[in-house]
Amino acid sequence: MATVLALATVAPVAAGKGDEAASGVGNAAAATSASAPPSSANVTLICRSTPDPSACETALTSAEAQSAQDPFAASVQFAMARATTARSLARNLSASAPAVPPSGMHDCAELLDISLAQLRDALAGCAADAAGATTWLSAALTNQGTCNDSLAAATAARPPAGRDAVRKQVAALARFIRTALALHVKKVKGGGRSGVPPSAAPSPNKGTAFPSWLPEHDRRLLESPPTNAMTPDAVVALDGSGTHSSINEAIAAVTAPVGTKASGGRGAGGSRRKVIHVKAGRYRESVSISYQQEDVMLVGDGKGKTIIDGDKSVGGGYTTYSSATLGTYVGIHKPLHEHD
16 A cells, blocks of 8 residues: 555556658648648648548647647647537536436546646647656546546446437547647657657665656655654544544645635645655545645555555445545646555
């Protein structure tokens, strides 16, 4: 079980296909995609080598394409518009579904929310972090499959209201995200960039390799034992000796906006990582850190001492997605580190 946790991002999946363009066509498309918005004359050339040319042409001839900087930006902005529409539908339908256990429609609404944030991240960071943009797009694409899995988990006798409508929108969204991913890969190759993640930077303390974007403060947190050089923002203890008796309550408190009742008036918000010390004990709860609860780190007292013991299961009526004992859902660079 994990005793040290920093908020996570989902792992990247396959970066799509469509690199087999005929000689000359691929180079023309890549050069165009790196410069200006596509015209009707070259949309066909750009889209010919993507996995789904018709979806690509739909995106690049849309209203979003008119104000975009390049075909990739146009495709992402179009996907974001479709994600917003699908999210609204899923939210409206999930509002009428039972809250406990969460329905497959509830999963889809949350996954579409996360996907929208990931698409924004991909668009905002593509120039500075090509590999990161690939990760966000791949993650957003994976979310659509997870949404479908959750919808399919409902029994045939009790299909969620509007399931087919959401499935249709999610399937369309997957096509457009796949198109954006293909155009991103083409743009990276056309610009002569490798797309390889930033090289790991060694820690000055122990020589441990960490990603170059991980701040020195966070590296020290991950390398230090819980009792050394670590002042927690909250302490969870079953015997009442901490600030909270529930892990979820502590997470809510340290991520609440500054000055609210939940934060206790402390500086809970902001970009600094919030550390929660979970003392030894068996915590019978399912812990969820949403994509909006950034920069959270859980530190236990050691393997076999701090135990999180949830009891959600598919047999109990939960979907696979919502049955996790400890789940983190996020879009920004927040790696998951586990130390037993």
